[in-house]
Amino acid sequence: MTSDTGDRLILLTNDDGLYATGLRTLLEVMEEYGKVVLVSTVESMSGMSQALTVKTPLRIRLVDETDRHRIYACNGTPADGVKLAVNQLLDRQPDWVVSGVNHGANASVSVLYSGTMAAAIEGCLYGINSVGFSLNSFSRSADFTVCKKYIRIVMDRVISEPLPAGVCLNVNMPAVAESEIRGIMVCRQAKGNWKEEFEKRKDPMGKTYYWLTGLFNNHEPEATDTDEWALANNFVSVVPVTIDMTAYGYIDKLKERFANDPNGKI
Amino acid sequence: MTSDTGDRLILLTNDDGLYATGLRTLLEVMEEYGKVVLVSTVESMSGMSQALTVKTPLRIRLVDETDRHRIYACNGTPADGVKLAVNQLLDRQPDWVVSGVNHGANASVSVLYSGTMAAAIEGCLYGINSVGFSLNSFSRSADFTVCKKYIRIVMDRVISEPLPAGVCLNVNMPAVAESEIRGIMVCRQAKGNWKEEFEKRKDPMGKTYYWLTGLFNNHEPEATDTDEWALANNFVSVVPVTIDMTAYGYIDKLKERFANDPNGKI
Numbered sequence: 022m023t024s025d026t027g028d029r030l031i032l033l034t035n036d037d038g039l040y041a042t043g044l045r046t047l048l049e050v051m052e053e054y055g056k057v058v059l060v061s062t063v064e065s066m067s068g069m070s071q072a073l074t075v076k077t078p079l080r081i082r083l084v085d086e087t088d089r090h091r092i093y094a095c096n097g098t099p100a101d102g103v104k105l106a107v108n109q110l111l112d113r114q115p116d117w118v119v120s121g122v123n124h125g126a127n128a129s130v131s132v133l134y135s136g137t138m139a140a141a142i143e144g145c146l147y148g149i150n151s152v153g154f155s156l157n158s159f160s161r162s163a164d165f166t167v168c169k170k171y172i173r174i175v176m177d178r179v180i181s182e183p184l185p186a187g188v189c190l191n192v193n194m195p196a197v198a199e200s201e202i203r204g205i206m207v208c209r210q211a212k213g214n215w216k217e218e219f220e221k222r223k224d225p226m227g228k229t230y231y232w233l234t235g236l237f238n239n240h241e242p243e244a245t246d247t248d249e250w251a252l253a254n255n256f257v258s259v260v261p262v263t264i265d266m267t268a269y270g271y272i273d274k275l276k277e278r279f280a281n282d283p284n285g286k287i
Numbered sequence: 288m289t290s291d292t293g294d295r296l297i298l299l300t301n302d303d304g305l306y307a308t309g310l311r312t313l314l315e316v317m318e319e320y321g322k323v324v325l326v327s328t329v330e331s332m333s334g335m336s337q338a339l340t341v342k343t344p345l346r347i348r349l350v351d352e353t354d355r356h357r358i359y360a361c362n363g364t365p366a367d368g369v370k371l372a373v374n375q376l377l378d379r380q381p382d383w384v385v386s387g388v389n390h391g392a393n394a395s396v397s398v399l400y401s402g403t404m405a406a407a408i409e410g411c412l413y414g415i416n417s418v419g420f421s422l423n424s425f426s427r428s429a430d431f432t433v434c435k436k437y438i439r440i441v442m443d444r445v446i447s448e449p450l451p452a453g454v455c456l457n458v459n460m461p462a463v464a465e466s467e468i469r470g471i472m473v474c475r476q477a478k479g480n481w482k483e484e485f486e487k488r489k490d491p492m493g494k495t496y497y498w499l500t501g502l503f504n505n506h507e508p509e510a511t512d513t514d515e516w517a518l519a520n521n522f523v524s525v526v527p528v529t530i531d532m533t534a535y536g537y538i539d540k541l542k543e544r545f546a547n548d549p550n551g552k553i
Contacts, residue, residue, distance in 0.1 A: 070366075071336035071399045078488070078496035100336075100400075105497060108484045130412055132532055133337045134366075146396055146480045178544050187478065188534040190541075207542045209533040212453065214412045218374045222344070230344035231371060261534035261541050266398050267475040268454040268529035275456075275527050276473045278444050 029055030032106050032115040032144065035123060036099045036136030038065040039084070039092070043122035043156060046165040048090065050172045051119055054180065057090040058111060060102040067125075068233075069098045069136040071143070081105055099140035107147055117180070118144025121154030121192075122168050128157075128193045128248035128258060129211040129237065138262065141189045145264055151189035152179070157252050158196035167199045171257045174205060184261075191260040195252050206256040211247035212240040295321030298372050298381040298410065301389060302365045302402030304331040305350070305358070309388035309422060312431040314356065316438045317385055320446065323356040324377060326368040333391075334499075335364045335402040337409070347371050365406040373413055383446070384410025387420030387458075388434050394423075394459045394514035394524060395477040395503065404528065407455045411530055417455035418445070423518050424462035433465045437523045440471060450527075457526040461518050472522040477513035478506040 031051050035044045039061045051057045060081065074097045081102075085092040093110065095102045103118060120140035127135040137153045144151030152175065156168055175192055184190070191210075195202060218235035239249050251258035297317050301310045305327045317323045326347065340363045347368075351358040359376065361368045369384060386406035393401040403419045410417030418441065422434055441458055450456070457476075461468060484501035505515050517524035 068339040068341045069336075070338045070405070072338040072364075073334040073336070073400055073499055075334045075499050078490075078498055079485075080494070080496050098338075101499070104481075104484050104499070109487065109497065130530060133408065133412075133530065134339055139336070142399065146399075148480075182544075185534075185537055185540075188537050205545055207538060207545055209535070209538065210531055212531070214414070218370050219345075221375065224344075228346070230346050231375065232344055233339055233341050233367070233370070259541065259545065261537040262532045263534035263537075264396060264399065265476055265478070266528045266532065268451075268527035269475070271451055271454050271527040271529075272473060272475065274451075275525065278448075279471055279473055279525065 026055045030111070030113065030115045031055045031057045031117045031119055032103065033057050033059040033119050034061055034099055034102050034140045035121050036062070036066045036069060037124050039063050039094055041065065041124060042165050043124050046168055047119060047122050047154060047172065050169050052089045054176060055116065058106060058115070059090060059092045060095050060106045062096065063094050066098060066136060068134050069139065070134050071100050071139040072098045074098060074101050079105060081110065099136040100143045103140050103143040114147065115149055118149050118151040122165055123155035124163065125155065125159045126157040126193045126252060127153065127155040127191060128252055129213040129239070132191055132210060132262060138191055142262065142264055145187060145189040148186065150184050152192060153190070154192045154194065156194050156196055163196055167202065168194050170199065171205065175259065187264050188261050191262045193248055193252055193258045195255045195257065197255055201255050202257065203255050204257070205259060206251040207259045208246050208248050208251050210260055211244065211249035213249065214238050214240070292319070292321045296377070296379065296381045297321045297323045297383045297385055298369065299323050299325040299385050300327055300365055300368050300406045301387050302328070302332045302335060303390050305329050305360055307331065307390060308431050309390050312434055313385060313388050313420060313438065316435050318355045320442055321382065324372060324381070325356060325358045326361050326372045328362065329360050332364060332402060334400050335405065336400050337366050337405040338364045340364060340367050345371060347376065365402040366409045369406050369409040380413065381415055384415050384417040388431055389421035390429065391421065391425045392423040392459045392518060393419065393421040393457060394518055395479040395505070398457055398476060398528060404457055408528065408530055411453060411455040414452065416450050418458060419456070420458045420460065422460050422462055429462055433468065434460055436465065437471065441525065453530050454527050457528050459514055459518055459524045461521045461523065463521055467521050468523065469521045470523070471525060472517040473525045474512050474514050474517050476526055477510065477515035479515065480504050480506070
């Protein structure tokens with residue numbers, strides 16, 4: 022889509038730093054869809070989840086401007102950056118919040134830790150159409166070229182009609198050659214967790230410290246409708262993500278557990 | 288419940304600092320239920336969500352030990368603390384992860400930003416029964432005495448039978464006198480968002496900076512089955528929280544939007 026961008030306003034962000042290849046790749050594609058305002062920390066700030074900066078002041082400054090984009094550096098988290106842009110920087114609410122392309126996948130439970138997805142969720146909380154893109158590679162030499170094609174396919178499919186209230190998209194792309202990608206798969210978040218999470222070391226004073234590390238453990242490798250399966254089988258995964266974390270399926274049972282309590286309403 | 292605690296192991300944490308009244312209140316009650324290992328930052332670290340520390344080393348040290356508890360200070364986020372305890376500190380997986388009592392409510396979408404709930408969610412990711420408690424007051428002089436009664440009621444109701452996989456509890460308590468509390472209400476996360484989120488200031492050099500602030504905006508004040516309604520009407524709210532953020536209700540519609548795409552599997 023290179024025409025009819027109208028006056029569409031896109032807020033772009035991520036957590037790998039202002040000069041990350043993934044972010045710059047997404048900027049290039051998003052300029053085809055509208056006027057882009059990019060807000061990012063200068064350096065990378067991974068694993069920040071939906072964290073907010075409450076104890077230190079936030080600052081934001083314009084670092085680049087063309088007729089297609091404005092780029093701002095912000096000292097906050099990805100969620101802070103979206104909040105600052107929507108509340109203070111922009112004259113009007115953006116039409117889209119787009120985050121990524123992250124260096125590293127955000128499939129399965131990684132959605133809970135991801136700054137990339139936190140930015141999309143933050144947009145969603147404001148009622149803005151939001152999507153996060155990630156590439157399944159932490160390699161510095163990862164090739165983001167293939168991503169462009171799939172970012173365009175996803176955006177072309179969703180840009181014409183708003184997403185439902187409270188729902189944003191989590192898109193993960195396999196890091197393989199274009200010829201190996203088998204297509205796009207709408208799927209659900211795989212069940213899994215992290216294990217072997219720390220490397221224990223001694224500092225020069227002999228005191229113990231730990232580095233966070235860890236391996237992902239897919240609890241349902243046989244299930245073929247999950248984002249982990251999609252990535253492992255060279256599909257681009259698209260998971261609709263809700264901001265409502267209520268476990269609706271357990272409400273009735275939980276009411277039973279609180280039943281007949283003199284202090285309980287239920 | 289003061290008997291039959293067996294060798295139950297409880298991991299306790301929160302984000303208001305090691306000496307916060309809410310945390311100490313919860314410690315006192317939890318000692319009635321088992322052996323408690325408490326892990327917390329020394330100072331408060333609010334709004335960290337599920338953030339993880341990936342760029343700096345983590346450290347943890349024993350600061351107090353009795354026959355009923357061990358207390359550790361950790362320099363990481365609430366989620367880091369749970370991870371370190373489960374992976375490195377404890378000989379076996381705890382039976383419960385209990386977080387709080389937070390100074391300030393974590394109802395509605397605050398669950399997404401909350402370090403208190405992140406700790407509970409982290410426990411849930413390990414397959415451990417987990418619950419977060421919060422008091423609806425930021426006041427330094429908030430009275431946590433009333434909380435004890437309701438923490439006991441909640442624990443007594445849930446401790447005998449495991450929570451379902453992938454589900455933890457978000458308990459919020461109104462900050463009113465005991466006589467005014469109307470009971471416990473199992474409910475859902477209210478729809479809402481934050482507005483007027485920043486205070487803009489100039490530093491002594493004339494440069495602009497921002498403090499995060501904000502007012503909560505309840506999108507459905509009339510709904511009587513939400514945590515916000517419960518708190519506003521002096522009920523203790525109990526919301527079952529899922530770690531699966533998939534918007535299942537939108538999967539079929541999203542598949543339709545990607546249908547007939549030569550690159551799509553669907």
